[in-house]
Amino acid sequence: MSTESARPGVPEAGTGRVEEMLDDDRIDPQEELERSPFSTDLGTAMAEDARRVSAGELSSESFWARYDEAAAEEFGVAYAETPNPAIDAEDGSQTIADGAAEQLQCSVDSMDSVAASLDAAAADEAVQWGMVIDLQKCVGCDSCTVACKAENRTPPGVSYNVVLEEEHGEFPDVTRTNLPRPCMQCENPSCVQVCPVSATYTMNNGVVNIDYDRCIGCRYCMIACPYGARYFDFGENYDQEVMGAGEVQSPEYGVTKDARAEGESPIGNVRKCSFCYHRLGRDEEPACVETCIGDARNFGDLSDPESEVAQMAESTRSFQLKEHTGNDPNVYYLR
Amino acid sequence: MSTLLEDTSLGLGYEHGITDARIRLGWYAAIAGLLLVGAYAMYLRVTGGMATTNMNSVTPWGAWVAFYIYFVGLSAGAFLVSTLSNVFGMAGMHEIDRDALLAAIIAMVVALLFVWTDLGRMDRLFNVFLHRQLTSPLSWEVHAYVAYILVLSVELYFAMRADLVRVARRATGIRARLASVLTFGHRSLSDAALDADRRWLKRFGIVGIPLAIFFVHGGTGVLFAVSKARPYWNSGLFPIIFVISAVVSGTALVMAVYVLRRRFFDDRPVDPNLLDRLAQLLVAFILTDVAFTAIDALIALTTLERLHVGTWLLVSTGEMSWSFWGVMVALGWVLPAALASRRAWRRTPWLMVVAGISVVIGIVGVRFNIVVPPLILPVLEGLPHGNYVPTLVEWGTSAGIIGLGLLLYTLGAELLPLTPLDTDGDHA
Numbered sequence: 001m002s003t004e005s006a007r008p009g010v011p012e013a014g015t016g017r018v019e020e021m022l023d024d025d026r027i028d029p030q031e032e033l034e035r036s037p038f039s040t041d042l043g044t045a046m047a048e049d050a051r052r053v054s055a056g057e058l059s060s061e062s063f064w065a066r067y068d069e070a071a072a073e074e075f076g077v078a079y080a081e082t083p084n085p086a087i088d089a090e091d092g093s094q095t096i097a098d099g100a101a102e103q104l105q106c107s108v109d110s111m112d113s114v115a116a117s118l119d120a121a122a123a124d125e126a127v128q129w130g131m132v133i134d135l136q137k138c139v140g141c142d143s144c145t146v147a148c149k150a151e152n153r154t155p156p157g158v159s160y161n162v163v164l165e166e167e168h169g170e171f172p173d174v175t176r177t178n179l180p181r182p183c184m185q186c187e188n189p190s191c192v193q194v195c196p197v198s199a200t201y202t203m204n205n206g207v208v209n210i211d212y213d214r215c216i217g218c219r220y221c222m223i224a225c226p227y228g229a230r231y232f233d234f235g236e237n238y239d240q241e242v243m244g245a246g247e248v249q250s251p252e253y254g255v256t257k258d259a260r261a262e263g264e265s266p267i268g269n270v271r272k273c274s275f276c277y278h279r280l281g282r283d284e285e286p287a288c289v290e291t292c293i294g295d296a297r298n299f300g301d302l303s304d305p306e307s308e309v310a311q312m313a314e315s316t317r318s319f320q321l322k323e324h325t326g327n328d329p330n331v332y333y334l335r
Numbered sequence: 336m337s338t339l340l341e342d343t344s345l346g347l348g349y350e351h352g353i354t355d356a357r358i359r360l361g362w363y364a365a366i367a368g369l370l371l372v373g374a375y376a377m378y379l380r381v382t383g384g385m386a387t388t389n390m391n392s393v394t395p396w397g398a399w400v401a402f403y404i405y406f407v408g409l410s411a412g413a414f415l416v417s418t419l420s421n422v423f424g425m426a427g428m429h430e431i432d433r434d435a436l437l438a439a440i441i442a443m444v445v446a447l448l449f450v451w452t453d454l455g456r457m458d459r460l461f462n463v464f465l466h467r468q469l470t471s472p473l474s475w476e477v478h479a480y481v482a483y484i485l486v487l488s489v490e491l492y493f494a495m496r497a498d499l500v501r502v503a504r505r506a507t508g509i510r511a512r513l514a515s516v517l518t519f520g521h522r523s524l525s526d527a528a529l530d531a532d533r534r535w536l537k538r539f540g541i542v543g544i545p546l547a548i549f550f551v552h553g554g555t556g557v558l559f560a561v562s563k564a565r566p567y568w569n570s571g572l573f574p575i576i577f578v579i580s581a582v583v584s585g586t587a588l589v590m591a592v593y594v595l596r597r598r599f600f601d602d603r604p605v606d607p608n609l610l611d612r613l614a615q616l617l618v619a620f621i622l623t624d625v626a627f628t629a630i631d632a633l634i635a636l637t638t639l640e641r642l643h644v645g646t647w648l649l650v651s652t653g654e655m656s657w658s659f660w661g662v663m664v665a666l667g668w669v670l671p672a673a674l675a676s677r678r679a680w681r682r683t684p685w686l687m688v689v690a691g692i693s694v695v696i697g698i699v700g701v702r703f704n705i706v707v708p709p710l711i712l713p714v715l716e717g718l719p720h721g722n723y724v725p726t727l728v729e730w731g732t733s734a735g736i737i738g739l740g741l742l743l744y745t746l747g748a749e750l751l752p753l754t755p756l757d758t759d760g761d762h763a
Contacts, residue, residue: 157392164717179717190564196474197459197466216462217385217455219395220473226564228714231392232455235384268384268455321715325563 018243039074046071128206129275130302130330131289132312133180137296140165140178144288144297148182151276151287152250155260156238158231160273161288180297182288183208183229183273184321184329191221191230200270206302206330207275209253212265221270226325235267251278275299302330352749354602366742373735376728377452385455387728394710394721398703398729399453402736403446404555405584405702407480408577409695410442411552412585414487414543416616421494421533422540427609433753434596435589436491438744443484443551445740452732472558479550486543493536496521497529498752513750552581559705566643567709570634576627583620584698586613587671591691594684601754607682614681614690621672621694642712650708658700667697 029047033040046067052058071079140163148154148161164179189208191200199214200221222230237260238245246260252274260267276286284290289297300309309332312318317334353359380387390397417435420428451460468474500522502514521528556574563569590613597605635643650659671690680686711721725733747753 162718164715166717179715181715181718190562193468193470194473194561195468196471196477197462198468199462199466214459214462214466215456216459218450218453218473219455220471220558222392222395223710224562224564226714228393228718232385232390232395234386234391236386263384265456270455 042067042070042074126204126303127301128303128330129185129280130206130300130309130313130332131182131185131275131286132298132309132318132332132334134296134298134312134334135177135179136334137294138163138178138180139294139296140176141293143291143293144180147287147291148273151279152252152273153248154231154271155233155246156236158233158271160229160231160271179333180288181227181229181321182275182286182331184227184327184331185273185275187328187330188326190224190226190325190327194220194224196220205280207277208272209274209277210270210272212252212255212269215265215269217268217270219270226322226327227329230270230272233266233269233271235262253277254281353599353745355599358599362745366738366745369734369738370742372731373733373738376731377735379728380452380732381457383728387726389723389726389729391721391723393713393719394707394723396453396706396710397723398725398733399449401699401702401706402733403449403453404577404705405699406442406446406449406740407552407555408581408698408702409584409588410439410446410483411547411578412581412583413442413589414439414547414585415582416585416589416613417490418540418544421490421536422544425612427606427612429755430606430609431589431593431613433491433494433751433755434592434748435585436487436494437747437751437753438588438592439585440484440487440491441740441743441747443480443487444743445736447480448736448739449733452736472554472561475550476554476558479546479554483543483546483551486539486546490536490539490543492517492519493532493539495752496532497524498756500524501756502752510750514752517751548578552578564714565646565709566638566640567635567646568705570631572627572631572634576624576631579620579624579627580698580701583617583624583667584695586617586620587691587694587698590614590617591688591695594688594691596748596753598684600748605684610684610687611678611681614675614687617690617694618672618675621668625668641716642709642714645712646708649711650704653708653711655707659704662697662700663704665697666693667701671697 029044030040033043036043049058049063049066053060053063142163145159145161145163149159152160154160161180161182164181166177166179168175168177185206185208187202187206189200189202192202192208195201195215196218197214197216199211199216201209201211203209217232219232222232249257249260249266251257252266252271254277257266258264276284276288279286285299289299298309298312300307302310302313304310312334313332315334318332319335320329320332353362388397388399413435416428417432417439419425420432451457454460463474463477496518499514499518501524503511503518503522505511506514553574556577559565559568559577560570560573590610593613594605594610597603632647635647638644650656671694674686674690674693675681707723711723713720
């Protein structure tokens with residue numbers, strides 16, 4: 001294998017040294033809190049218990065029972081105006097002003113019911129995510145492919161997006177078409193049809209999901225997909241190329257994953273583009289759309305006739321790949 | 336010959352097993368060799384994951400799937416041959432129906448082992464019974480396979496019960512003990528009980544026929560045929576060819592096994608009339624298979640469509656075309672049809688063994704040529720081409736699984752009364 005000096009541009013630093021550097025840079029919580037005008041002890045205690053809440057060791061009810069009063073006293077008006085859906089209005093312990101809740105579009109209720117109402121609100125909106133790719137604007141730079149790999153941290157052999165390059169004609173009358181190919185997120189997906197365990201399915205927003213915890217890795221969906229958009233994760237890694245390559249995985253389909261480990265999903269599963277579902281949730285476009293240098297990729301809600309993508313998809317230039325299959329992709333191209 | 340048969344029913348027949356000790360040792364040693372290779376390869380596959388194969392995202396199915404459909408076909412074919420006797424009452428076929436049933440059960444178990452090995456997450460095998468998808472042929476198939484194994488096991492029980500009782504009563508040692516357990520306590524040899532056996536055998540056979548044709552093998556064909564992304568498979572004729580080639584391989588297997596078991600287990604002469612009948616059936620099935628395959632190819636070529644025509648050209652003229660002409664056409668069709676073309680040759684046992692084994696190997700070529708070629712050309716122009724040859728791990732695991740099948744069959748043939756003890760003609 002290549003020696004470390006053979007890697008240009010990578011400073012020579014062993015793992016130990018890197019950790020040392022991280023320690024140097026880390027902020028000491030104690031010092032930081034002392035700099036603020038508020039109680040350091042209360043801050044430390046709340047932070048420690050908040051960790052317990054997120055670890056599931058402590059219920060949020062008991063957390064607020066413990067700190068609500070102290071926090072109201074310490075932080076005063078600022079605390080009262082900060083929305084806190086965890087505090088149940090019924091038992092009279094609510095400290096957030098109704099006006100503030102309304103202004104921040106936050107309901108005053110227990111965590112569970114707030115979460116449920118948010119889900120219901122999302123379903124009501126009935127978005128249908130779609131992409132329109134203008135082939136006249138695509139220059140074939142492949143930066144969408146690179147952005148996708150970086151965003152989704154896909155392993156070797158897995159590339160949710162590729163750009164197909166076709167040359168037509170004979171010299172000197174030659175043209176080239178660059179055809180970016182993400183997952184088409186079909187309305188009638190062949191992959192969903194054939195999955196024997198229903199591990200892949202269409203979500204309400206039109207995105208075709210894969211449940212990595214259910215997929216048995218039979219690869220029938222890869223056989224069925226007319227667009228070659230699905231990839232099997234053979235468990236390879238970029239260990240030779242990048243330090244700590246598998247330490248962080250992308251929260252695909254909104255599911256947080258631990259570090260990449262041998263024998264653990266998504267290794268042994270089939271993977272594909274998710275329209276960067278995890279970014280959509282925070283009002284960001286898919287990485288390929290955001291990065292496109294020629295603005296060839298457009299993203300939005302196809303069910304909203306006023307939206308830019310819906311209008312583009314209706315234009316006479318618009319077409320879908322392999323329309324005869326009846327898959328009805330939510331990815332459109334402009335010729 | 337009739338005196339010989341009577342002799343066996345007086346006691347010799349209960350000590351069924353390989354008669355020559357040296358051949359027996361050699362055979363078990365060969366199986367042990369296959370199992371050792373298989374165990375090591377399986378260790379590498381389980382620890383190394385799917386990266387130990389030569390499959391990739393362009394060619395996601397390979398040797399394991401080819402062997403899976405091969406053994407599904409062998410099973411369905413062998414079973415259908417068994418129904419010639421116990422459902423349709425074809426004269427003289429009673430001799431082979433238990434052999435055919437046992438081979439069919441074991442081939443199905445082997446097929447399931449192949450498809451299990453092929454799963455990216457072998458630990459999630461049982462998800463197929465916990466979560467279903469009504470539109471997925473594969474979801475239906477796994478249930479059909481289980482039902483099929485159960486139906487066939489029940490059939491084998493009714494086909495063999497009377498002889499199990501006889502063995503339990505008159506033989507000694509492990510055979511008698513095993514036979515005694517397998518009667519499940521039903522020990523009557525009265526005419527009424529024997530009649531009931533035949534009736535139930537026929538009933539389960541009648542359930543088994545549609546199960547084998549439409550679900551187990553036709554369904555496995557459907558599994559491929561529904562894939563509109565792969566025009567080579569996406570035709571209505573495809574599941575039918577699947578069933579026909581299954582019957583070809585099943586008939587050939589039963590024919591070869593019949594002669595070999597007569598020679599090495601029972602040490603009794605082969606019935607030339609039965610052999611002739613099997614060989615004639617085999618030729619008829621081969622001709623049907625050739626005709627339908629030719630029709631399928633001609634339809635494909637007239638589409639002038641890139642993937643459809645391209646895949647057929649790849650099969651017939653590509654890098655791996657030797658497997659089409661040399662294995663599928665020559666061994667699967669031409670050689671056995673030629674060997675079975677003359678009456679005298681059809682009555683020569685060793686020639687029919689050669690013909691049978693030639694088909695059994697040839698159909699392996701058929702199955703590889705079904706699975707791999709449509710996964711070589713990319714579904715969209717511009718995507719990478721596939722280039723698939725199985726790795727040693729894939730071959731090794733396959734050898735081990737096949738070895739396990741051979742072991743199970745040999746143990747069955749040594750311990751169970753597969754040759755009818757009441758050989759006074761058919762049960763008519």
